[in-house]
Amino acid sequence: MKRGNDVKKPKPHQAPSERDRDPRFLQKLLDSIPIPIFYKDTRGVYLGGNRAFGDFLGRKMEDIVGKTVRDIAPGDLASIYERADQELFQTGGVQTYEGSMMHADGTRHDVIFYKATLATFLNRNGSVGGLIGSLFDITDRKRAEETLIQREEELSIKTRNLQEVNTALKVLLKQREDDRSEMEENVLTNVKTTILPYLEKVKEGPLTRHQRASLEILEAQIKKIISPFLHRISQPFFDLTPQEVRVADFVKNGNTTKEIADILGISIKTVDYHRDNIRRKLGIKNHHTNLRSFLLKLS
Structure with a gap:
């Protein structure tokens, strides 16, 4: 077997x-x-x-x-x-x-x-x-490789074009910023040389208490327009109300609480209330920090 x-x-x-x-x-x-x-x-x-x-x-x-x-x-x-x-x-x-x-x-x-x-x-x-x-x-493979190379070249060209456009935009933005700065400087110069001097002359004349207060409000509003400080402190980061911005501007300029109350036509207690809110929103409440000094640093 x-x-x-x-x-x-x-x-x-x-x-x-x-x-x-x-x-x-x-x-x-x-x-x-x-x-x-x-x-x-x-x-x-x-x-x-x-x-x-x-x-x-x-x-x-x-x-x-x-x-x-x-x-x-x-x-x-x-x-x-x-x-x-x-x-x-x-x-x-x-x-x-x-x-x-x-x-x-x-x-x-x-x-x-x-x-x-x-x-x-x-x-x-x-x-x-x-x-x-x-x-x-390998014809199909070669064509695929050529297509890939062509796509890479097209992508490279588009990338260079985008970089050139980006550079051009940066130049335009820089020029726009320069133009804006120049315009602001011109406005500031014109206000300081042609408007504020006349306001000072008017203040030297005989004025009633109400007229003087109104004139100081007008002067404050003009300074507000030309003040980079007011633009900076009005940003959403600080979240100040329009009235608090006005009080902060007067504090920065050295006005006393009574003077601010007279200019804005509000009580001294209201000014103190606004000052307290300003300190709280600026993060210096309960700190031994002078409010005017702090505001000047922001200028």
């Missing part, structure tokens, strides 16, 4: 079967491979290939066998193929390179050639008798 491990194994150096030597079987084997494959002798004459190779060229294999690259490819491409083949025949071994090949659709496709000299193609004297090769179509 035979045991399971007594199964007879084929000898590793067993001669090939008749099937393996059948050219029709070998051709069917080649035709089942989707990658174009060809083989030729040292004269560059095609000896055979698979169906994928014929389909790539748009020809039947029987129309390719017996021909050279000069018969099936444009002259410029044929010269490249011939030089590469001769280099491979001289050096032997394996050869890989990128190139172009005329496709059945009439366009040139980017391909990678894989070629080699094998023992099957050795002559009786041991010299190389031919080569076998295959090609891999």
